[in-house]
Amino acid sequence: MKSLQGSGASGGVAIGTLKFYRHDRQLVSRRRVEDVQAELERFQTAQAAAIDQLGKLYEKALTQVGEQGAQIFEIHQMMLEDDDYCDSIRSIIERQSVNAEYAVAITGENFAKMFSDMDDDYMQGRAADVKDISERLLRVLEGEQSDAIDADQPVIVAADDLAPSETVQLDKSKILAFATAGGSVNSHTAILARTMGIPAIIGLGPEFQAELYDGKTAAIDGATGQLYIEPDKETQAALLEKQAKLAERKRLLTQLKGLPGETQDGQRILTYANIGNPSDLGAVLANDAEGIGLFRSEFLYLESQDYPSENEQFQAYKSVAETMAGKRVIFRTLDIGADKQVDYFHLPKEENPAMGMRAIRICLTRQEIFHTQLRALYRASAYGRVAIMFPMIASVWEIQEVKKIAAQVRAELTASGVPFDEHVELGIMIETPAAAVLSNQLAKEVDFFSIGTNDLTQYTTAVDRQNQDLGRFYDPHHPAVLELIRLTVENAHRNGIWAGICGELGADLSLTETFLAFGVDELSVAPASVLPLREKIRSLNQSNRQAILDRYLEVR
Structure with a gap:
């Protein structure tokens, strides 16, 4: 037995065969043939x-x-x-x-x-x-199979790392867990694993490669970050016991289904789910999420070979809205760019893509793409409770221009007699320090805020969240990040709108009490995290809210 240590990105235990994902080849050799x-x-x-x-x-x-x-x-x-x-x-x-x-x-x-x-x-x-x-x-x-995962039974998918465009195309029914040599706990591989509710380990290092381990039996513990190659009987028995305890814990959590996210003293907070694909809806319903706080619409673009048409998008959005049966579904508009690259967008190479042409900047620069998506979203609003959220807003003029385009779309649909909900909520993600600092002015323009803590942490601390070498410098608990969250919620309420958190920090149970003390109205997390979060909320008593805030201010 050999043990490798990485970082746990999604909890749980899995035992199975390691299958290394085959990336697109970089080089094809030229050789002379006789025949x-x-x-x-x-x-x-x-x-x-x-x-x-x-x-x-x-x-x-x-x-x-x-x-x-x-x-x-x-x-x-x-x-x-x-x-x-x-x-x-x-x-x-x-x-x-x-x-x-x-x-x-x-x-x-x-x-x-x-x-x-x-x-x-x-x-x-x-x-x-x-x-x-x-x-x-x-x-x-070259004799390879067409599928990136060539296996009859579910396997532990291994790789050096996986790009968003690769993860969305994997056959999820064949995946027991993820294990990667590189990556970060905020990578899209890790986020996908948490959405699916399966174990994941990242940062196993350069030794973790196909030549050594492809096809071998392995066991992973997503909580500790430990990967065992050809585990012995004792290790397997211990992990199976842990797996059974986790299953029992999951069973007990199901007793919270149908109960509200409410503290012992009556403070109510919505527990929503983050998803990136209509296929994730089963997990949303199974975990009793009260709504969808983040539907990552860019995955429709990542899965396509060309720009998805208005009708293709409409069908996807409509199915989500209908399935959620009147519960709020917040669709984030296209967030392409940075680490989420799509060939057919033909985006220029950038020295610093995280700071470059991405998200709302693409939408306002290529308005025909944005216009198509908004038409599809508004059409879908006739079939459920749809809200639309715009990412990477940093200035008041940006949201004002977005609202003008949205108004044009509504006018077009009205003129054509196409049904839509005239009261669709429009919100923005707060994921730049600029947006948080300007939140008092921005709140006057929208119906809600949703705080994207992944990028907010990245931009506030000036740390690339995808860079595994900077792991200890990427600190979501940084006092400046928490203060920007508190300021955003305060300014939202001052202007009569609600504020939620849809970043990974929403599932951090060590901060739940603090977020409630800030007055956060909604937390949106991976489906598998909904019931543990609800359990945490129901265990708290916010009657001493001021003491919690005072303690926060002292630590800060």
Whole structure:
């Protein structure tokens, strides 16, 4: 047995096979071949296999997301049969006497660049499609499976780290847990694990690699950050016992279903859930969340090969609103940029992307994208209690411009006779120090605040939350962060609006009493954290609120 120590990112115990996620390859080698005809036949066989894979994906998607969502696989099938694309691959093999992998990689690069350089937005969007079909062909040629997780049974997904665009495309039914060499507790891998309610360990170090551990049996303890390779019987028995106790604890928490998040002296606080996909709704309902405090709409963009249409977005938002049956659902508008990159957006490379073109800045710069999303959201509001939240607001003029665009959308829908709720709440995320300091002025423009503590901590302490080497400097409990939260809530109430927290700090039970003393109205957390949070709230007595605030001020 070998033990590796990382950082616990999501609690729980899992025992299973380690499967390392295969990232897109960075380099394809060029080698000379003697039998050109055999190489052409290799390409032709791979082409047929890739088309067959796409056909199966189309049938699967048809049942899950409907005709529109499945259409991309039909398009990719046609592109794989395109004469120009295939002739280029054959020509490179024949003229240069090289391997099919090299011919596919070069053709993919050339065609993707050709599309990217075009002036037409639609044609530019085809660049990502060419990359995708070329990658699929390369996987087939190299004997890899089409799925990033090649397993019949659920496994522990291992990687050096996972990008948001990779995590959202994983088959969640095949995942027991996550284990990564790098990353941070605020990475999207960790957030996804907490949303799914499965164990996760990050920061296992450079020794954790596929060459050494892929396919081996492992056990992980998401609370302690301990990973055991080929654990002995005693270790397995201890972890299974811990797993059983956690299951019993979870069972006892279910007794809180249907009960309000209310302190012993009657202070009421809403317990909501954060999700990123309609598929997470089952966890929301199973954990009795009173609403959805954060629906990360950017995951619709991360999962797509091109900009999702108004109707595709409408169907997703509508299904969430309908399923929540009148409970509030807060949709955060597109938060692309920084660590969440999407190829077809063609965002420029930036020295400091966390400070650059992201979130509301993209929406106000590319208003056609924003306009489409707002139309879909307002249309969905006719089917449930929808609220719309705008991320990365730092100035009053930004929210004023956002409200003008929203008013234009409402006027368009009214003129077209399209039904929508005319009383949709509009709110903003408080995730920059500027927004917190200006919260008194911003509160006059909106219906609610939701404090994004992950970015608020990052920007307040000037620490990159994705940088694992800065872990001990990234301090969500920093007095300045807590003071900005307190100021934001105070200014919200001064102006008659409500304020919640939707960042990871909302699930930190050591701060629940402090947040209640601040007067926070709502806490939105991963679905699995809803009932533990509600239990904590119901154990508290806020009749001594002033003493709690005085204690906070002394510590500060």
